[in-house]
Amino acid sequence: xxxxxxxxxxxxxxxxxxxxxxxxxxxxxxxxxxxxxxxxxxxxxxxxxxxxxxxxxxxxxxxxxxxxxxxxxxxxxxxxxxxxxxxxxxxxxxxxxxxxxxxxxxxxxxxxxxxxxxxxxxxxxxxxxxxxxxxxxxxxxxxxxxxxxxxxxxxxxxxxxxxxxxxxxxxxxxxxxxxxxxxxxxxxxxxxxxxxxxxxxxxxxxxxxxxxxxxxxxxxxxxxxxxxxxxxxxxxxxxxxxxxxxxxxxxxxxxxxxxxxxxxxxxxxxxxxxxxxxxxxxxxxxxxxxxxxxxxxxxxxxxxxxxxxxxxxxxxxxxxxxxxxxxxxxxxxxxxxxxxx
Numbered sequence: 001x002x003x004x005x006x007x008x009x010x011x012x013x014x015x016x017x018x019x020x021x022x023x024x025x026x027x028x029x030x031x032x033x034x035x036x037x038x039x040x041x042x043x044x045x046x047x048x049x050x051x052x053x054x055x056x057x058x059x060x061x062x063x064x065x066x067x068x069x070x071x072x073x074x075x076x077x078x079x080x081x082x083x084x085x086x087x088x089x090x091x092x093x094x095x096x097x098x099x100x101x102x103x104x105x106x107x108x109x110x111x112x113x114x115x116x117x118x119x120x121x122x123x124x125x126x127x128x129x130x131x132x133x134x135x136x137x138x139x140x141x142x143x144x145x146x147x148x149x150x151x152x153x154x155x156x157x158x159x160x161x162x163x164x165x166x167x168x169x170x171x172x173x174x175x176x177x178x179x180x181x182x183x184x185x186x187x188x189x190x191x192x193x194x195x196x197x198x199x200x201x202x203x204x205x206x207x208x209x210x211x212x213x214x215x216x217x218x219x220x221x222x223x224x225x226x227x228x229x230x231x232x233x234x235x236x237x238x239x240x241x242x243x244x245x246x247x248x249x250x251x252x253x254x255x256x257x258x259x260x261x262x263x264x265x266x267x268x269x270x271x272x273x274x275x276x277x278x279x280x281x282x283x284x285x286x287x288x289x290x291x292x293x294x295x296x297x298x299x300x301x302x303x304x305x306x307x308x309x310x311x312x313x314x315x316x317x318x319x320x321x322x323x324x325x326x327x328x329x330x331x332x333x334x335x336x337x338x339x340x341x
Contacts, residue, residue: 009191010115011192020070028070037262050123120183120194121175132267
């Protein structure tokens, strides 16, 4: 179908801070681990913190390096067929057709046509932080419980993000639409692949856009979209971590698999009560809430599954007494904070 359309550019919904964009000729997970441990200074094929559209463009040179390196060498995660790209799903741990990576395969197999691929999605870490700062635990916990309940009923099409679209969906839509708009200046025929839950919203946002000629700086746009609209006062560090754990289980295991398992934590917790005193306990706190909420989500792999495969699990054993002590200190700080106000 793509060959008949004779398109100039492909836009596909992939986040620019996916670890597989690390610039390596080896299996990407090995390079990613070395990068997180600070053993080597790596660059990325795509800028994980894009400033402008050129940071998101996979031209033929970048694409070939990515395909011949991260994708071809990472056989446990990816598989390339003649027409489809397969990636391992978090929920099943099985390789299935990936609709967002498959367009890369078309461009790669037709190098003579020089079809650039534009990577287009809200950076995952920035997106998670935006949600954590714009939703309370009182809102997030029931949302997670409703998700688990629907999964138990076999309703695999249930999408909890649709319950609060202003927090989960709108920032993505505004960003996706802006990148697609800017891509239109690169060619006449654009093929945009977006999630089915985003397609109608993108079309509606495009239709209602006031000024199609205005070009937004992507870094400024991301900053504006991720700014907290709902400032949650007296947010403790443990509640902040609890939110991120729930989001990781609700959306996917991105933080657990790509950061926590390597004893790295991508969020600062800036401004939360008790942050400076307890950041050193972040993995213990994370693991406590992981165990608590993962019990409800039986379909995802458990820590026992991870340990069976011999993977490292930071903070596998939770010192409950220590965690209670931290909570008491945070509550004490919370009361002092209120008194100062």
